[in-house]
Amino acid sequence: MTSIGIFGANGRMGRALVTVAKEQQIQLTAATVRSGSELVGLDAGELAGCGKIGLALSATAAAAVQQAEVWVDFTMPEPMLAQLALCVAERKAMVIGVTGLTDAQYQLIQQASTQIPIVWAPNMSVGVNLLLHLAQTAARVMGNTADIEIIEAHHRFKKDSPSGTAMAIGASIARSLGRNLNEVAVYGREGMIGERPQQTIGFATVRGGDIIGDHTALFADLGERLEITHKASSRNTFAQGALRAALWLQNKQPGLYTMQQVLGLPKLD
Ligand SMILES: NC(=O)C1=CN([C@@H]2O[C@H](COP(=O)(O)OP(=O)(O)OC[C@H]3O[C@@H](n4cnc5c(N)ncnc54)[C@H](OP(=O)(O)O)[C@@H]3O)[C@@H](O)[C@H]2O)C=CC1
Ligand SMILES: O=C(O)C1=N[C@H](C(=O)O)C[C@H](O)C1
Numbered sequence: 001m002t003s004i005g006i007f008g009a010n011g012r013m014g015r016a017l018v019t020v021a022k023e024q025q026i027q028l029t030a031a032t033v034r035s036g037s038e039l040v041g042l043d044a045g046e047l048a049g050c051g052k053i054g055l056a057l058s059a060t061a062a063a064a065v066q067q068a069e070v071w072v073d074f075t076m077p078e079p080m081l082a083q084l085a086l087c088v089a090e091r092k093a094m095v096i097g098v099t100g101l102t103d104a105q106y107q108l109i110q111q112a113s114t115q116i117p118i119v120w121a122p123n124m125s126v127g128v129n130l131l132l133h134l135a136q137t138a139a140r141v142m143g144n145t146a147d148i149e150i151i152e153a154h155h156r157f158k159k160d161s162p163s164g165t166a167m168a169i170g171a172s173i174a175r176s177l178g179r180n181l182n183e184v185a186v187y188g189r190e191g192m193i194g195e196r197p198q199q200t201i202g203f204a205t206v207r208g209g210d211i212i213g214d215h216t217a218l219f220a221d222l223g224e225r226l227e228i229t230h231k232a233s234s235r236n237t238f239a240q241g242a243l244r245a246a247l248w249l250q251n252k253q254p255g256l257y258t259m260q261q262v263l264g265l266p267k268l269d
Pocket of ligand 1: 033
């Protein structure tokens, strides 16, 4: 049985991961919080609100990293990169769900994947990974005449925008249409902007309350429009996907793997 560790066990996703691991009887062998945190030593399940699981929280450090074979990281870009370096040093596999990465930060994940197996995905739900395929099909059929907009909504606490998922949907659509997302993306509009250039892919961001995560790919033509929408109603959905990825990574060779591979979906364009 793979031994699994959780970085950032005090985060929203960290707590969901501990809760789902308990529900699925997946034994966690380590869970960390920031070094120096007063939470060190508390029971990880108690912190997550699912009852004791008999696992004391550790400070994030090499000694803790040695306690699990696969580490799941839903923290933030900077701590994630420090944790990635620890996992490379200790030759541990990683499932990374962190979004809002710069190109340079993503390249560091790519480099690390030459030494350890890594799954990185901006969204670990089955539905969103299916949506990426549906959006490519819609783009192939409608994309040369329809206007394409990606709309996402998240809770007030989210730090990055657009969401990692919205960016992945935009990138998938752009790839299937042979467009370069950097050239065609439009992030928000204001003022006398003129008529919409057809080749652009627009992004709109909503932030409010406790919205877990909604994404729509809109294909708007003259006379009809198609909307493909996914709504997450629980963070446990993402946690289930991440733990599935952690179990899937067992005995994998170093490499950068996708959630499409974990879920056995066909390769995207
Ligand atoms: N791929 C997917 O399916 C999903 C991805 N995400 C992504 O996961 C990430 C986390 O989301 P969420 O759980 O809502 O965020 P939270 O803010 O709830 O959790 C962030 C975690 O990172 C830790 N952290 C933040 N800054 C530091 C730091 N400087 N040093 C050490 N630890 C730090 C926090 O520690 P502390 O508690 O001590 O502050 C906390 O444990 C985001 O990038 C989000 O977009 C979210 C859901 C699904
Ligand atoms: O921050 C979140 O909460 C989420 N982030 C991910 C993203 O940026 O796409 C995935 C999910 O929508 C929740």
